[in-house]
Amino acid sequence: MIELNQVGYRIGENWLVRDITLTIEAGTLWCFVGPNGAGKSTLLRLISGELTPTTGNIRLFGKPIHTYEPRDFARLRAYLQQKRDVNFPFTSMEIVLFGRYPYLNGAKETTRDLHIAQEALRKVEADIFAERLYPTLSGGEASRVDIARILAQAPELFLLDEPTNHLDPRHHVQILNLCKTLCRQRKTVITAIHDLNLASMYADRLLMLKDGVSVACGSPRDVLTLEQLSEVYGIRFEVLSHPGGYPWVMPSLAH
């Protein structure tokens, strides 16, 4: 559904992302992993259309993404940002309803939109603070409301930049289970994530980045190997096999 063809992005003389070629099939869950500054977020923002590639091109459903109208494109892909700051007293429910913006054409929300928003809040267990003011929520609560907003936007492609930030283990699992469910409905999910074990448990495909370049791409078993991990992160790792059959990774104490 998405094709990246030799995508590169440069600011000044600095290449943040370089020569990425990828084909992402519908209904798969992808995780972008790599150290800080590896280019995970930049690559997501390129796919989201927010940044324009310096080289190469990106197609969604065969069509170059910059040829979509903003509103049409917003019905196809949603993007979850890491940082958030809302300075006005909106309720959580209102924030989630903003997800319906691409469908409204300036009209008032219908009961169907309200229903979709409520359902989205329930999926992330955030319906209990639907009427609370968003700026007063804790980091984790606000994260869940944001995820609900993305769900209400109902796109084909979900781009999630560290969706598990600020969340407790229960909600880690819940969010990634949700991603899995979306994939079963033929939606596509791409996340940038730091937790390698969560990535290993849930991802269909991993893309490992370092300095904006793809180091490894494939199934968790192919990507999370001792050599590749220590090359990318610059420390030693131990790789075990989890009873569930996927690699289990932890930094090694030995120097």
Place this chain on the structure above:
Amino acid sequence: MQHRAKILFILIGCLPISLSIAAGVGAYQILPWRIPQILLFREEGFAVLTYVRFPRVVLSAVVGAMLAISGATLQGIFRNPLADPGLIGVTAGAGLGATLWIVLIGSGVLGVWGLPFAAFACGMLVTIGVWKIAASQGSVSTVTLLLAGIALNSFAGAGIGIMTFLADDEQLRSLTFWLLGGFGGATWPVVFITLPIAVIGMFVLLRLAAALNAMSLGESEAYHLGVSTESLKRWAIFGVALIVGAAVSAAGGIGFVGLVVPHLIRLIGGADHRYVLPGSAVGGAILLVLADLLARTVVVPAELPVGIVTALIGGPFFLWLLLRFKREVFL
């Protein structure tokens, strides 16, 4: 949702009440409920109402609406509750135009029209300057817009300062009075020029309300939700410049309405711009009508500049709001 429609309805209901109270009070007292009768049968007081009071209360309502809806729009665009219509340079620019006109050309040149047109033109010019400075490669950064606004504001302020320094006593007096704002010069022709600009400008801004909601999540979030952020910014900035330019030209620089009214409206009914924008317009109209009523009645037979009244009441009131509701609203 219902709740907000009710608030808007009540506000709209309060507008004619405050208009008729303000039209009735003055050196010649008219009871508000007698106004329809006086108008219908041309009874005693007809001339006072139609030649003196009505243009004045209508103009103050229109100007109040324009300033408040502009404040609400800019707060939405800059995602900052402290934004105020002066931020994009239009107020200071108009002030500069007016002082240049008064000191260098003479306030009487081109009759009553020279001064407001100079103010309007200069206000628009400064806003265009702010916009051009912030624009690079087809996109405009809100942060640069803000900083360019601050820079050109202080530049225009310096220009006003120089003109004040050069002015003689009489010029200084009309200059000060103009800068503080007032409706002493309200006549029907002024109303008829200001009103269409207000209607067009407010129509433009009201159409942006839903996109401003998305914008409050952040500019890139708004883009991801399908908002054309560049065109949103362009329409908002030029809509605001148009109506604030017209407001300042008609009534001088009146502070605080644009800052305080949107907060009040958010406090009563929440932050949805589809409610805050029209609510601010009506609220601003009511507030400025009443402020002008005070301005022309407290020190009879003299008249206070209405800008002083809004600042005098607005300042402490805003402080009270801040202290009382800082948890809920300002955070």
